[in-house]
Amino acid sequence: MIDIKLLRENSEKIMDALKKRGVYGSPKNREEIPAMPDKQLDGTLDIEQLLELEKERITRIKEADELKNRRNVVSEEIGKLKQKKQDAAGLIAEMKGVSEKIKGLDERLKKIEEDENKFLLIIPNIPHESVPVGKDETENVEIRKWGTPKEFDFPPLNHWDIAEMHGIIDFDRAAKIAGARFSLMKGMGARLERALMNFMLDTNTSKGYKEIFPPILVNKESMTGTGQLPKFEMELFKIADPEFYLIPTAEVPVTNIHRDEILNEAELPIYYTAYTPCFRREAGSYGKDTRGLIRQHQFNKVEIVKFVKPENSYDELEKLTGNAEDILQKLGLPYRVITLCTGDIGFSSAKTYDIEVWLPGQNRYREISSCSNFEDFQARRANIRFRREGKKGTEFVHTLNGSSLAIGRTVVAILENYQQKDGSVLIPEALRPYMGTDLIK
Protein backbone atom coordinates (compact mmCIF):
# COMPACT_ATOMS: atom_id res chain seq x y z
CA MET A 1 0.00 0.00 0.00
CA ILE A 2 1.32 3.40 -0.79
CA ASP A 3 1.21 6.17 1.76
CA ILE A 4 -1.81 8.44 1.45
CA LYS A 5 0.20 11.35 2.84
CA LEU A 6 2.89 10.82 0.22
CA LEU A 7 0.18 10.69 -2.39
CA ARG A 8 -1.30 13.89 -1.06
CA GLU A 9 1.99 15.70 -1.38
CA ASN A 10 3.54 14.06 -4.45
CA SER A 11 0.67 12.86 -6.56
CA GLU A 12 2.35 13.87 -9.83
CA LYS A 13 5.52 11.97 -9.08
CA ILE A 14 3.61 8.90 -8.05
CA MET A 15 1.39 8.90 -11.09
CA ASP A 16 4.50 9.20 -13.26
CA ALA A 17 6.02 6.21 -11.52
CA LEU A 18 2.85 4.20 -11.92
CA LYS A 19 2.71 5.01 -15.60
CA LYS A 20 6.04 3.27 -16.01
CA ARG A 21 4.43 0.04 -14.94
CA GLY A 22 1.41 0.53 -17.14
CA VAL A 23 -0.97 1.84 -14.54
CA TYR A 24 -2.78 4.99 -15.44
CA GLY A 25 -3.54 6.49 -12.08
CA SER A 26 -6.03 8.76 -13.73
CA PRO A 27 -8.29 8.48 -16.78
CA LYS A 28 -6.70 11.55 -18.33
CA ASN A 29 -3.38 9.73 -18.52
CA ARG A 30 -4.88 7.01 -20.59
CA GLU A 31 -4.16 8.54 -23.94
CA GLU A 32 -0.61 9.35 -23.06
CA ILE A 33 0.48 5.73 -22.81
CA PRO A 34 -1.58 3.78 -25.33
CA ALA A 35 1.16 1.27 -26.03
CA MET A 36 1.28 -0.24 -22.55
CA PRO A 37 0.01 -3.76 -22.00
CA ASP A 38 -3.32 -3.97 -20.28
CA LYS A 39 -2.64 -6.64 -17.68
CA GLN A 40 -2.23 -4.20 -14.84
CA LEU A 41 -4.66 -1.59 -16.03
CA ASP A 42 -7.63 -1.00 -13.91
CA GLY A 43 -10.39 1.32 -14.98
CA THR A 44 -11.44 1.99 -11.41
CA LEU A 45 -8.09 3.49 -10.51
CA ASP A 46 -8.42 7.25 -10.41
CA ILE A 47 -5.99 8.93 -8.11
CA GLU A 48 -7.52 12.34 -8.57
CA GLN A 49 -10.80 11.02 -7.31
CA LEU A 50 -8.94 9.53 -4.38
CA LEU A 51 -7.40 12.88 -3.57
CA GLU A 52 -10.84 14.50 -3.60
CA LEU A 53 -12.01 11.92 -1.09
CA GLU A 54 -8.99 12.61 1.04
CA LYS A 55 -9.80 16.32 1.11
CA GLU A 56 -13.30 15.58 2.25
CA ARG A 57 -11.97 13.20 4.87
CA ILE A 58 -9.90 15.93 6.46
CA THR A 59 -12.84 18.34 6.46
CA ARG A 60 -15.17 15.83 8.05
CA ILE A 61 -12.62 14.93 10.70
CA LYS A 62 -12.38 18.55 11.73
CA GLU A 63 -16.15 18.90 11.91
CA ALA A 64 -16.64 15.70 13.85
CA ASP A 65 -13.77 16.33 16.27
CA GLU A 66 -15.14 19.73 17.13
CA LEU A 67 -18.55 18.31 17.93
CA LYS A 68 -17.07 15.45 19.90
CA ASN A 69 -15.08 17.88 21.96
CA ARG A 70 -18.26 19.82 22.72
CA ARG A 71 -20.04 16.62 23.68
CA ASN A 72 -17.22 15.55 25.98
CA VAL A 73 -17.20 18.87 27.78
CA VAL A 74 -20.96 19.15 28.18
CA SER A 75 -21.43 15.52 29.20
CA GLU A 76 -19.02 16.13 32.00
CA GLU A 77 -21.06 19.15 33.06
CA ILE A 78 -24.23 17.10 33.00
CA GLY A 79 -22.61 14.56 35.28
CA LYS A 80 -21.70 17.27 37.75
CA LEU A 81 -25.16 18.82 37.67
CA LYS A 82 -26.77 15.47 38.26
CA GLN A 83 -24.55 14.82 41.24
CA LYS A 84 -25.70 18.10 42.69
CA LYS A 85 -29.28 17.10 41.91
CA GLN A 86 -29.67 20.02 39.56
CA ASP A 87 -31.64 20.10 36.35
CA ALA A 88 -29.77 19.22 33.16
CA ALA A 89 -32.66 18.65 30.80
CA GLY A 90 -31.74 21.54 28.52
CA LEU A 91 -28.17 20.37 28.04
CA ILE A 92 -29.26 16.80 27.51
CA ALA A 93 -31.66 17.88 24.82
CA GLU A 94 -28.92 19.88 23.13
CA MET A 95 -26.50 16.98 23.26
CA LYS A 96 -29.06 14.68 21.75
CA GLY A 97 -28.88 16.80 18.63
CA VAL A 98 -25.10 16.97 18.71
CA SER A 99 -24.83 13.20 18.98
CA GLU A 100 -27.11 12.81 15.98
CA LYS A 101 -24.84 15.05 13.93
CA ILE A 102 -21.76 13.18 15.08
CA LYS A 103 -23.35 9.94 14.07
CA GLY A 104 -24.01 11.24 10.59
CA LEU A 105 -20.47 12.54 10.21
CA ASP A 106 -18.95 9.32 11.49
CA GLU A 107 -20.97 7.30 9.03
CA ARG A 108 -19.79 9.48 6.17
CA LEU A 109 -16.21 9.23 7.43
CA LYS A 110 -16.42 5.49 7.60
CA LYS A 111 -17.67 5.33 4.04
CA ILE A 112 -14.88 7.63 2.87
CA GLU A 113 -12.28 5.54 4.61
CA GLU A 114 -13.64 2.36 3.10
CA ASP A 115 -13.62 3.87 -0.36
CA GLU A 116 -10.12 5.22 0.09
CA ASN A 117 -8.95 1.87 1.29
CA LYS A 118 -10.42 0.09 -1.69
CA PHE A 119 -8.41 2.42 -3.88
CA LEU A 120 -5.21 2.16 -1.94
CA LEU A 121 -5.31 -1.63 -1.80
CA ILE A 122 -5.31 -1.96 -5.59
CA ILE A 123 -2.59 0.59 -6.32
CA PRO A 124 0.64 -1.29 -7.04
CA ASN A 125 3.98 -0.44 -5.52
CA ILE A 126 6.20 2.29 -6.93
CA PRO A 127 9.17 0.81 -8.81
CA HIS A 128 12.62 1.68 -7.47
CA GLU A 129 14.59 4.13 -9.58
CA SER A 130 17.10 1.46 -10.54
CA VAL A 131 14.42 -0.66 -12.22
CA PRO A 132 14.65 -0.55 -16.02
CA VAL A 133 11.64 0.98 -17.72
CA GLY A 134 9.93 -1.38 -20.11
CA LYS A 135 6.54 -2.57 -21.21
CA ASP A 136 6.73 -6.34 -20.69
CA GLU A 137 9.01 -9.31 -20.12
CA THR A 138 10.80 -8.73 -23.42
CA GLU A 139 12.42 -5.65 -21.86
CA ASN A 140 13.80 -7.33 -18.77
CA VAL A 141 17.54 -6.93 -18.41
CA GLU A 142 20.00 -9.76 -17.96
CA ILE A 143 22.62 -8.77 -15.43
CA ARG A 144 24.76 -11.85 -15.02
CA LYS A 145 25.21 -15.45 -15.97
CA TRP A 146 26.75 -18.33 -14.07
CA GLY A 147 27.89 -21.63 -15.50
CA THR A 148 27.80 -22.83 -19.07
CA PRO A 149 24.99 -24.91 -20.52
CA LYS A 150 26.34 -28.37 -21.08
CA GLU A 151 26.89 -29.65 -24.61
CA PHE A 152 25.25 -33.06 -24.99
CA ASP A 153 26.53 -35.60 -27.48
CA PHE A 154 22.97 -36.92 -27.70
CA PRO A 155 19.62 -35.18 -27.95
CA PRO A 156 18.69 -34.26 -24.37
CA LEU A 157 15.29 -35.42 -23.21
CA ASN A 158 12.53 -33.53 -21.47
CA HIS A 159 12.27 -34.14 -17.76
CA TRP A 160 8.93 -35.90 -18.16
CA ASP A 161 10.45 -38.42 -20.52
CA ILE A 162 13.32 -39.03 -18.16
CA ALA A 163 10.93 -39.30 -15.21
CA GLU A 164 8.71 -41.72 -17.04
CA MET A 165 11.70 -43.84 -17.98
CA HIS A 166 12.55 -44.29 -14.32
CA GLY A 167 9.01 -44.38 -13.02
CA ILE A 168 9.69 -41.56 -10.56
CA ILE A 169 6.89 -39.17 -11.53
CA ASP A 170 3.41 -40.43 -12.39
CA PHE A 171 1.33 -37.73 -14.05
CA ASP A 172 -1.49 -40.04 -15.16
CA ARG A 173 -2.28 -41.29 -11.70
CA ALA A 174 -1.92 -37.79 -10.28
CA ALA A 175 -4.62 -36.76 -12.72
CA LYS A 176 -6.78 -39.63 -11.54
CA ILE A 177 -6.31 -38.72 -7.89
CA ALA A 178 -6.60 -34.97 -8.23
CA GLY A 179 -6.62 -33.62 -11.78
CA ALA A 180 -4.49 -31.88 -14.34
CA ARG A 181 -1.45 -29.94 -13.08
CA PHE A 182 -0.77 -32.31 -10.22
CA SER A 183 2.06 -34.75 -9.85
CA LEU A 184 2.70 -37.98 -8.03
CA MET A 185 6.33 -38.45 -7.06
CA LYS A 186 7.47 -41.99 -6.50
CA GLY A 187 10.59 -43.77 -5.31
CA MET A 188 13.71 -41.77 -6.15
CA GLY A 189 11.52 -38.97 -7.40
CA ALA A 190 9.88 -38.56 -4.01
CA ARG A 191 13.24 -38.88 -2.39
CA LEU A 192 14.74 -36.22 -4.63
CA GLU A 193 11.95 -33.85 -3.66
CA ARG A 194 12.65 -34.48 0.03
CA ALA A 195 16.42 -34.29 -0.42
CA LEU A 196 16.17 -30.89 -2.08
CA MET A 197 13.93 -29.58 0.66
CA ASN A 198 16.40 -30.60 3.35
CA PHE A 199 19.41 -29.45 1.38
CA MET A 200 17.92 -26.01 0.83
CA LEU A 201 16.78 -25.58 4.40
CA ASP A 202 20.14 -26.72 5.75
CA THR A 203 21.99 -24.36 3.44
CA ASN A 204 19.81 -21.43 4.44
CA THR A 205 19.88 -22.09 8.17
CA SER A 206 23.67 -22.33 8.05
CA LYS A 207 23.62 -18.73 6.80
CA GLY A 208 21.60 -17.47 9.72
CA TYR A 209 18.06 -17.91 8.48
CA LYS A 210 15.73 -19.18 11.16
CA GLU A 211 13.72 -22.18 10.09
CA ILE A 212 9.94 -21.78 10.10
CA PHE A 213 7.15 -24.21 9.37
CA PRO A 214 4.00 -22.12 9.10
CA PRO A 215 0.30 -22.75 8.50
CA ILE A 216 -0.48 -23.24 4.83
CA LEU A 217 -4.10 -22.21 5.21
CA VAL A 218 -4.38 -18.53 6.07
CA ASN A 219 -7.05 -15.94 6.62
CA LYS A 220 -8.04 -13.01 4.47
CA GLU A 221 -6.06 -10.52 6.54
CA SER A 222 -2.81 -12.33 5.86
CA MET A 223 -3.50 -12.49 2.13
CA THR A 224 -4.23 -8.77 2.15
CA GLY A 225 -1.13 -8.03 4.18
CA THR A 226 1.25 -9.37 1.55
CA GLY A 227 -0.77 -8.09 -1.41
CA GLN A 228 -2.48 -11.17 -2.88
CA LEU A 229 -5.86 -9.76 -1.92
CA PRO A 230 -8.03 -8.05 -2.90
CA LYS A 231 -6.73 -7.91 -6.46
CA PHE A 232 -5.66 -11.47 -7.17
CA GLU A 233 -8.38 -13.61 -5.67
CA MET A 234 -8.73 -15.46 -8.99
CA GLU A 235 -5.25 -16.86 -8.63
CA LEU A 236 -5.89 -18.41 -5.23
CA PHE A 237 -7.49 -21.59 -3.97
CA LYS A 238 -10.09 -20.77 -1.37
CA ILE A 239 -11.94 -22.87 1.15
CA ALA A 240 -15.46 -21.58 1.61
CA ASP A 241 -16.55 -22.82 5.00
CA PRO A 242 -14.84 -22.00 7.18
CA GLU A 243 -13.13 -19.35 5.09
CA PHE A 244 -9.45 -19.99 4.43
CA TYR A 245 -7.05 -19.48 1.58
CA LEU A 246 -4.35 -21.93 0.52
CA ILE A 247 -1.05 -20.12 0.38
CA PRO A 248 0.49 -19.54 -3.07
CA THR A 249 3.88 -19.07 -1.41
CA ALA A 250 5.39 -19.20 2.08
CA GLU A 251 5.87 -15.45 1.75
CA VAL A 252 2.29 -15.05 2.95
CA PRO A 253 2.33 -16.79 6.34
CA VAL A 254 5.96 -15.96 7.07
CA THR A 255 5.70 -12.23 6.35
CA ASN A 256 2.51 -12.13 8.39
CA ILE A 257 4.31 -13.53 11.42
CA HIS A 258 4.95 -9.95 12.46
CA ARG A 259 1.70 -8.39 11.29
CA ASP A 260 0.49 -5.69 13.69
CA GLU A 261 3.71 -5.75 15.64
CA ILE A 262 6.20 -3.10 16.67
CA LEU A 263 9.70 -4.59 16.61
CA ASN A 264 12.74 -3.28 18.44
CA GLU A 265 15.51 -1.90 16.31
CA ALA A 266 17.87 -4.41 17.90
CA GLU A 267 15.79 -7.31 16.61
CA LEU A 268 16.41 -6.33 13.00
CA PRO A 269 17.25 -7.72 10.59
CA ILE A 270 15.10 -10.84 10.92
CA TYR A 271 15.85 -13.70 8.53
CA TYR A 272 13.45 -16.60 8.06
CA THR A 273 13.46 -19.61 5.78
CA ALA A 274 10.50 -21.89 5.34
CA TYR A 275 9.55 -24.93 3.37
CA THR A 276 5.89 -25.11 2.37
CA PRO A 277 3.72 -26.55 -0.31
CA CYS A 278 2.31 -23.81 -2.54
CA PHE A 279 -1.04 -23.74 -4.29
CA ARG A 280 -1.95 -21.75 -7.36
CA ARG A 281 -5.01 -21.71 -9.55
CA GLU A 282 -3.00 -20.88 -12.66
CA ALA A 283 -6.16 -19.35 -14.05
CA GLY A 284 -5.53 -17.99 -17.49
CA SER A 285 -2.53 -20.18 -18.16
CA TYR A 286 -4.43 -22.79 -20.16
CA GLY A 287 -2.21 -24.26 -22.81
CA LYS A 288 0.99 -23.08 -21.12
CA ASP A 289 3.41 -25.68 -19.81
CA THR A 290 0.73 -28.31 -19.87
CA ARG A 291 3.22 -31.16 -19.62
CA GLY A 292 5.64 -31.82 -16.86
CA LEU A 293 6.40 -30.26 -13.54
CA ILE A 294 6.90 -26.66 -14.59
CA ARG A 295 3.43 -25.34 -13.84
CA GLN A 296 1.50 -27.17 -11.13
CA HIS A 297 -1.45 -26.38 -8.92
CA GLN A 298 0.56 -27.71 -6.00
CA PHE A 299 4.31 -27.47 -5.70
CA ASN A 300 6.97 -27.35 -3.03
CA LYS A 301 9.18 -24.39 -2.37
CA VAL A 302 11.73 -23.20 0.14
CA GLU A 303 11.38 -19.50 0.69
CA ILE A 304 13.46 -16.87 2.45
CA VAL A 305 11.91 -13.80 4.03
CA LYS A 306 13.61 -10.77 5.55
CA PHE A 307 12.48 -7.90 7.74
CA VAL A 308 15.04 -5.09 7.63
CA LYS A 309 15.61 -1.43 8.29
CA PRO A 310 14.78 0.79 5.30
CA GLU A 311 18.33 2.00 4.78
CA ASN A 312 19.57 -1.57 4.34
CA SER A 313 16.93 -3.09 2.15
CA TYR A 314 18.70 -2.85 -1.20
CA ASP A 315 21.88 -4.35 0.19
CA GLU A 316 19.74 -7.06 1.68
CA LEU A 317 18.13 -7.71 -1.69
CA GLU A 318 21.55 -8.32 -3.23
CA LYS A 319 22.48 -10.66 -0.41
CA LEU A 320 19.19 -12.49 -0.60
CA THR A 321 19.55 -12.99 -4.34
CA GLY A 322 23.09 -14.21 -3.75
CA ASN A 323 21.80 -16.76 -1.23
CA ALA A 324 19.37 -18.15 -3.78
CA GLU A 325 22.10 -18.26 -6.42
CA ASP A 326 24.31 -20.14 -4.01
CA ILE A 327 21.88 -23.05 -3.98
CA LEU A 328 22.10 -23.29 -7.77
CA GLN A 329 25.88 -23.05 -7.67
CA LYS A 330 26.11 -25.80 -5.10
CA LEU A 331 23.94 -27.93 -7.35
CA GLY A 332 26.04 -27.01 -10.39
CA LEU A 333 23.08 -25.72 -12.39
CA PRO A 334 23.76 -22.94 -14.93
CA TYR A 335 21.60 -19.89 -14.51
CA ARG A 336 21.24 -16.23 -15.26
CA VAL A 337 19.90 -13.34 -13.21
CA ILE A 338 17.61 -10.77 -14.74
CA THR A 339 16.12 -7.54 -13.45
CA LEU A 340 12.43 -7.32 -14.15
CA CYS A 341 11.48 -4.15 -15.93
CA THR A 342 8.73 -1.80 -14.73
CA GLY A 343 6.14 -3.46 -16.95
CA ASP A 344 6.84 -6.99 -15.70
CA ILE A 345 7.44 -6.45 -12.00
CA GLY A 346 4.94 -7.88 -9.51
CA PHE A 347 2.16 -5.87 -7.90
CA SER A 348 3.74 -5.52 -4.46
CA SER A 349 7.37 -5.31 -5.49
CA ALA A 350 9.61 -2.25 -5.83
CA LYS A 351 12.39 -4.28 -7.44
CA THR A 352 12.67 -7.91 -8.46
CA TYR A 353 15.46 -10.15 -9.68
CA ASP A 354 14.41 -13.36 -11.33
CA ILE A 355 16.84 -16.22 -11.40
CA GLU A 356 16.42 -18.47 -14.41
CA VAL A 357 17.91 -21.92 -14.62
CA TRP A 358 19.09 -23.54 -17.83
CA LEU A 359 16.83 -26.36 -19.03
CA PRO A 360 18.37 -28.47 -21.79
CA GLY A 361 15.04 -30.17 -22.51
CA GLN A 362 13.55 -26.80 -23.45
CA ASN A 363 16.82 -25.32 -24.66
CA ARG A 364 16.17 -22.14 -22.70
CA TYR A 365 16.34 -20.50 -19.30
CA ARG A 366 13.27 -20.77 -17.05
CA GLU A 367 12.41 -18.94 -13.86
CA ILE A 368 13.32 -20.86 -10.73
CA SER A 369 13.47 -18.05 -8.20
CA SER A 370 12.13 -14.56 -7.80
CA CYS A 371 13.74 -12.21 -5.27
CA SER A 372 12.01 -8.98 -4.37
CA ASN A 373 12.27 -5.92 -2.20
CA PHE A 374 8.83 -4.69 -1.27
CA GLU A 375 10.18 -1.73 0.68
CA ASP A 376 7.39 -0.65 3.04
CA PHE A 377 4.54 -1.69 0.74
CA GLN A 378 3.70 -4.90 2.57
CA ALA A 379 4.72 -3.48 5.93
CA ARG A 380 2.19 -0.70 5.58
CA ARG A 381 -0.56 -3.14 4.61
CA ALA A 382 0.34 -5.56 7.35
CA ASN A 383 1.25 -2.84 9.83
CA ILE A 384 4.75 -4.12 10.62
CA ARG A 385 6.74 -1.40 12.33
CA PHE A 386 9.88 -0.90 14.40
CA ARG A 387 11.07 1.63 16.91
CA ARG A 388 14.53 3.16 16.63
CA GLU A 389 16.71 3.20 19.71
CA GLY A 390 16.26 6.45 21.60
CA LYS A 391 13.77 7.87 19.12
CA LYS A 392 10.09 8.19 19.65
CA GLY A 393 7.55 7.15 17.12
CA THR A 394 7.63 4.16 14.80
CA GLU A 395 8.65 3.41 11.22
CA PHE A 396 7.62 0.71 8.83
CA VAL A 397 10.16 -2.04 8.22
CA HIS A 398 11.10 -3.13 4.73
CA THR A 399 10.21 -6.68 3.75
CA LEU A 400 11.91 -8.88 1.19
CA ASN A 401 11.57 -12.42 0.01
CA GLY A 402 12.82 -14.86 -2.54
CA SER A 403 12.55 -18.50 -3.47
CA SER A 404 15.54 -20.60 -2.69
CA LEU A 405 14.28 -22.45 -4.58
CA ALA A 406 11.14 -23.76 -6.22
CA ILE A 407 11.70 -27.47 -5.64
CA GLY A 408 9.68 -28.88 -8.54
CA ARG A 409 11.56 -26.78 -11.03
CA THR A 410 14.83 -27.76 -9.38
CA VAL A 411 13.90 -31.40 -9.94
CA VAL A 412 13.30 -30.56 -13.58
CA ALA A 413 16.67 -28.82 -13.82
CA ILE A 414 18.53 -31.70 -12.22
CA LEU A 415 16.88 -34.36 -14.37
CA GLU A 416 17.53 -32.44 -17.56
CA ASN A 417 21.02 -31.11 -16.80
CA TYR A 418 22.39 -34.30 -15.28
CA GLN A 419 20.93 -36.80 -17.71
CA GLN A 420 23.35 -39.18 -19.36
CA LYS A 421 23.33 -40.97 -22.66
CA ASP A 422 22.06 -44.23 -21.14
CA GLY A 423 19.12 -42.38 -19.56
CA SER A 424 20.48 -42.43 -16.04
CA VAL A 425 20.70 -39.25 -14.03
CA LEU A 426 23.73 -38.23 -12.04
CA ILE A 427 23.05 -36.76 -8.61
CA PRO A 428 24.88 -33.47 -7.93
CA GLU A 429 27.65 -33.85 -5.38
CA ALA A 430 26.00 -31.62 -2.79
CA LEU A 431 22.86 -33.71 -2.84
CA ARG A 432 24.39 -37.14 -2.47
CA PRO A 433 24.38 -37.19 1.33
CA TYR A 434 20.68 -36.47 1.17
CA MET A 435 19.94 -38.96 -1.59
CA GLY A 436 22.10 -41.80 -0.37
CA THR A 437 23.09 -42.48 -3.97
CA ASP A 438 24.94 -40.80 -6.80
CA LEU A 439 22.80 -42.05 -9.64
CA ILE A 440 19.18 -42.54 -10.64
CA LYS A 441 19.03 -45.40 -13.08
Next chain:
RNA sequence: GGAGAGGUGGCCGAGUAGGUCGAAGGCAGCCGCCUGCUAAGCGGUUGUGGGGGUAAAACUUCACCCAGGGUUCGAAUCCCUGCCUCUCCGCCA
Protein backbone atom coordinates in the same frame (compact mmCIF):
# COMPACT_ATOMS: atom_id res chain seq x y z
C1' G B 1 -19.36 -32.02 19.06
C1' G B 2 -21.17 -30.96 24.56
C1' A B 3 -20.36 -27.86 29.31
C1' G B 4 -18.04 -23.76 31.52
C1' A B 5 -14.22 -19.38 32.28
C1' G B 6 -11.99 -15.28 30.24
C1' G B 7 -9.92 -11.32 26.83
C1' U B 8 -7.61 -3.94 30.30
C1' G B 9 -1.26 -0.16 28.67
C1' G B 10 5.85 -3.69 27.59
C1' C B 11 4.39 -7.22 31.60
C1' C B 12 1.46 -8.18 36.23
C1' G B 13 -2.99 -6.38 37.90
C1' A B 14 -7.32 -2.89 39.89
C1' G B 15 -11.57 -0.98 37.92
C1' U B 16 -19.50 -3.93 36.98
C1' A B 17 -25.79 -0.53 40.93
C1' G B 18 -22.63 3.68 33.46
C1' G B 19 -20.31 9.88 34.79
C1' U B 20 -14.46 14.16 35.31
C1' C B 21 -10.64 6.67 33.37
C1' G B 22 -5.97 6.82 28.76
C1' A B 23 -7.45 4.25 32.81
C1' A B 24 -5.26 3.04 40.47
C1' G B 25 -1.16 0.08 42.11
C1' G B 26 3.19 -2.87 41.15
C1' C B 27 7.17 -4.44 37.93
C1' A B 28 10.26 -3.30 33.89
C1' G B 29 12.26 1.05 31.10
C1' C B 30 14.05 6.14 30.79
C1' C B 31 15.86 10.99 33.13
C1' G B 32 17.67 13.31 37.37
C1' C B 33 19.19 13.27 42.76
C1' C B 34 21.70 10.67 46.52
C1' U B 35 25.33 6.91 48.63
C1' G B 36 33.31 6.70 47.26
C1' C B 37 31.36 1.19 43.63
C1' U B 38 26.77 -2.20 43.68
C1' A B 39 22.06 -2.72 46.04
C1' A B 40 18.50 0.05 48.51
C1' G B 41 16.30 5.11 48.54
C1' C B 42 14.02 9.92 46.57
C1' G B 43 11.69 12.99 42.57
C1' G B 44 10.04 12.98 37.62
C1' U B 45 8.87 10.43 33.22
C1' U B 46 7.37 6.38 29.80
C1' G B 47 1.47 3.78 24.59
C1' U B 48 -0.57 3.80 19.39
C1' G B 49 -3.12 6.13 15.46
C1' G B 50 -5.77 10.46 13.09
C1' G B 51 -6.59 15.98 12.75
C1' G B 52 -4.86 21.05 13.70
C1' G B 53 -0.30 23.61 14.65
C1' U B 54 5.42 24.22 13.82
C1' A B 55 11.19 24.87 9.88
C1' A B 56 11.12 21.06 13.47
C1' A B 57 9.34 21.01 18.34
C1' A B 58 6.27 22.81 22.02
C1' C B 59 1.18 22.86 22.12
C1' U B 60 -3.91 21.33 21.14
C1' U B 61 -7.85 18.04 19.91
C1' C B 62 -10.24 13.27 18.54
C1' A B 63 -10.11 8.01 18.81
C1' C B 64 -8.32 3.45 21.02
C1' C B 65 -9.54 -1.02 27.72
C1' C B 66 -9.99 -8.19 21.64
C1' A B 67 -13.10 -6.66 17.00
C1' G B 68 -17.77 -4.81 14.97
C1' G B 69 -22.61 -3.04 16.04
C1' G B 70 -26.40 -1.11 19.74
C1' U B 71 -28.54 1.57 24.22
C1' U B 72 -27.38 6.55 26.56
C1' C B 73 -26.43 13.50 27.22
C1' G B 74 -22.31 10.19 28.69
C1' A B 75 -19.64 3.08 28.34
C1' A B 76 -13.53 -0.26 29.96
C1' U B 77 -18.16 -0.72 32.68
C1' C B 78 -25.06 -2.44 30.04
C1' C B 79 -27.03 -5.38 25.36
C1' C B 80 -26.07 -8.18 20.59
C1' U B 81 -22.67 -10.51 17.03
C1' G B 82 -17.93 -12.25 15.78
C1' C B 83 -12.81 -13.65 16.79
C1' C B 84 -9.28 -15.60 20.08
C1' U B 85 -7.49 -18.04 24.64
C1' C B 86 -8.17 -21.46 28.69
C1' U B 87 -10.55 -25.75 31.59
C1' C B 88 -13.57 -30.30 31.67
C1' C B 89 -16.14 -34.33 28.79
C1' G B 90 -16.44 -36.85 24.04
C1' C B 91 -13.88 -37.88 19.44
C1' C B 92 -9.43 -38.03 16.85
C1' A B 93 -3.78 -37.84 13.44
